[in-house]
Amino acid sequence: ENRVHWLVVESDGESERILCVVRDTDMGIRQQSGQNADGCISDVRYRGQEVGMKSPALVVPTSDGENGNVMMFEYFKNSFAPLFRESDRWSDVGFLxxxxxxxxxxxxGSATEVRLKSIGGSWIGGHQQWQEGDLRQQVLAAVEKLSQHYAKVVESGQGSAEKTRALLLCETSCFVYWGSDFWAEQAKLFIEWVRAML
Incomplete structure (x- = not known):
């Protein structure tokens, strides 16, 4: 956390490297509980000292509506937005x-290189929440099939930024994470929409 890594992904003998920025998990948990802007700045200062790098630490707070809970309704308007409105209050913290x-x-280049593991990498302790259950498997399989189809579309020269964004919407984590009929139905609607587009 609080560093930029090269993430090495290997599959079927092929290897790709992508830059990976990890959001600060502990800060995210505090932000979920309604941390204010001053609390966030205190966390940023502490994290910056803890990392011990020559260059300033990159501390990434939560910035989205994370599953519609208190972060959507409280954190963003009460904490995240004021961070930028009042940024001149914190001369020792840069906003980039x-x-x-x-x-x-x-x-x-980045500080470290990490390799993707098949288990143990989620903030909830593992990837089981993303993989267990028939409903999750059905959604994952449908998205994978759509992704493979889109790869062929791109190879044929018919890809576009709009189609790529649409495919990424089909990969929304909530479709799989919750394992519920509601989210599976949402996934189905999105997948059908993208299929029609392709």
Missing amino acids: TVSQYIDTYLSE
Whole structure:
């Protein structure tokens, strides 16, 4: 956490490297419980000292509506938005996009290399929540099939940014994570929409 990594993904003898930025899990949990802007800044300062890097630490707070819970209704308006409205209050903390941080501080590359594991990488302790149950397996299989189909569409020269974004919407984590009929039905609707587009 609080570093930029090269994530190495290997499958069927092929290997790809992508930059990976890990959101701070502990901060995310506090933000879910309604942490205010000052609390977030205190966390950022602490994390920056804890990492012990020559360049400033990259601390990524939660910025989305995370599953419609208190972060959507409380954290974003009460904490995240004020961070930027009142940014001049914290002269020792810089506000950058991840791309700006990489361009400014990581011109020689990221600090570490990590390899993707099949278990134990989720903030809930493992990937079982994403894989167990017939409903989850059905959604995963349908999205995988759609992804393979889109790869062929791209190879034929018919891909587009709009189609790519649509496919990414089909990969929304809630469709699988909750394992519920509601989210599986939402996944089905999205998948049918993208199939029609392709």
